Amino acid sequence: MTSELITGIAELTTNAGSGPGDVDGNRIADAALVIEDGRIAWLGAAVDAPDADTRTDVGGRAVLPGWVDTHTHLVFAGDRSAEFEARMAGGRYAAGGIATTVAATRAASEEQLVAGARRLRAEALAQGTTFLEAKTGYALDVGGEARSARAAAEVADVVTFLGAHLVPAGVDRRDYLDLVTGPMLAAVAPFASYIDAFCEVGAFDVEESREVLLAGRAAGLGVRVHGNQLGESGGVRLAVELEAASVDHCNHLSDADVDLLAGSSTVATLLPACDLSTREPFPPARALIDAGASIALATNCNPGTSYTTSMAYCVATAVLQMRLTIAEAVWAATRGAAVAVGREHGADAVGSLRVGGLADLQVLDAPSVSHLAYRPGVPLTVGVRQRGERVTAGTTQR
Ligand SMILES: N=CN[C@@H](CCC(=O)O)C(=O)O
Ligand SMILES: [Zn+2]
Incomplete structure (x- = not known):
């Protein structure tokens, strides 16, 4: 079983808190996380990160749960x-x-x-x-x-x-x-x-x-x-x-x-x-x-x-036109959505990032999730992991 340490996360949105307003429970600045066997083995402040078999640096980008x-x-x-x-x-x-x-x-x-x-x-x-x-x-x-x-x-x-x-x-x-x-x-x-x-x-x-x-x-x-x-x-x-x-x-x-x-x-x-x-x-x-x-x-x-x-389009529209805050819209497209399909809790919970939970996440070519609405229409998602596996653009079959 190989472990991978992901570093260089300027902002990690875990959405593991009590609600969209729980900033401390939902976001970690200057973070890192470890993926092992398709799950999150560790996450926290980069200064506390443990060693792992391999290391990937995302270069000051934002990481958040997959939509x-x-x-x-x-x-x-x-x-x-x-x-x-x-x-x-x-x-x-x-x-x-x-x-x-x-x-x-x-x-x-x-x-x-x-x-x-x-x-x-x-x-x-x-x-x-x-x-x-x-x-x-x-x-x-x-x-x-x-x-x-x-x-x-x-x-x-x-x-x-x-x-x-x-x-x-x-x-x-x-x-x-x-x-x-x-x-x-x-x-x-x-x-x-x-x-x-x-x-x-x-x-x-x-x-x-x-x-x-x-x-x-x-x-x-x-x-x-x-x-x-x-x-x-x-x-x-x-x-x-x-x-x-x-x-x-x-x-x-x-x-x-x-x-x-x-x-x-x-x-x-x-x-x-x-x-x-x-x-x-x-x-x-x-x-x-x-x-x-x-x-x-x-x-x-x-x-x-x-x-x-495009979930990002929905998030941007919800912020710009429906007056959600950035945190509310990102929550609604991840953890809030998990509630709507009965997958908020349990070993196979989706929509949040927690130790022991599935490594379903995305990397934005931006330092913060605010860019999802600040730069609407721009395809910001540049990396996707599903059960820890890298998803490449080549996955799109035509
Ligand atoms: N509203 C009902 N069903 C779909 C649209 C169906 C259609 O027009 O093909 C919807 O969710 O919008
Ligand atoms: Zn429908």
Whole structure:
């Protein structure tokens, strides 16, 4: 077993503290760390660093946990750039656009779906995303959803079943709900750990979403919800009622929704890249944080509303447009996100750097995480370690 000492860390963000405001618990200046067998064997002030078999000097750069992206739809085929262009010319996003991707996904082979998902996963990893969730939801028939779940399981750390994304054209709503909660759930559940529903006008109402989510829960899956993206859909209320791990989007929240989230264990996962791409108002992130709600940031990578794998872009947008502090945004994209997928604690915890924990980390070509928003759009992640292993740009497969 070889140990590696990493030195020259101008600022080490561990996010091992009690919250984003716990500066002393979360950051170490002039730090070093030791990786052994894929885990952090030691971390602390550089002056106290122990010896190791090998040494890597990162030259005065910042090191922080790898990003934890808890909301992606990586398994799809086709392109929606024309829809995007029309939206940028004044059109509004509607749930019906999903049908375009469903048609292309059904027409693709499993190999094509896996290859597409792998390409995006590699793109994300090269940008620092060391842990990623992926959803089904672009096939919407039993065989296709099972195929998407298998493809997602090939590339993602966590798979979510999103059969309740849209009622496919030509299918009766009641029949489709019976399919999703019956044979489709049975076919997908072996590959998934969560169930999700798009609780929104044009997709599924609260009653329908509740039925789907309860069926998933009865099958042993955790609950996530797409809620309050396009209006006050009731998705947030439903998520809190069901003690969902996460409710995602949260653009349109009443004061009561904010209070409900603040009093719950449900994480509000905010998707700033999606909000820009759909020109939807940003969620009231400050109100959520100030009320005491837990938040996460994620890319929502998908071909319709958010075709990016860049967590750094989400962090910069959250700071510059949603008024998060740098520390809050970095926390929400790492440790806060870990809460949203039940991976905050335990031997395989993600989103923080601690002795004994996984060596999932990234190096920025900057002395501090503040540069993520101070130098927006600049690809600052220049080194990534996943389970201690160096990730190289060559990992991106095309
Ligand atoms: N909002 C629902 N689902 C995806 C977008 C799906 C699509 O338009 O293809 C989302 O999270 O934004
Ligand atoms: Zn989504």
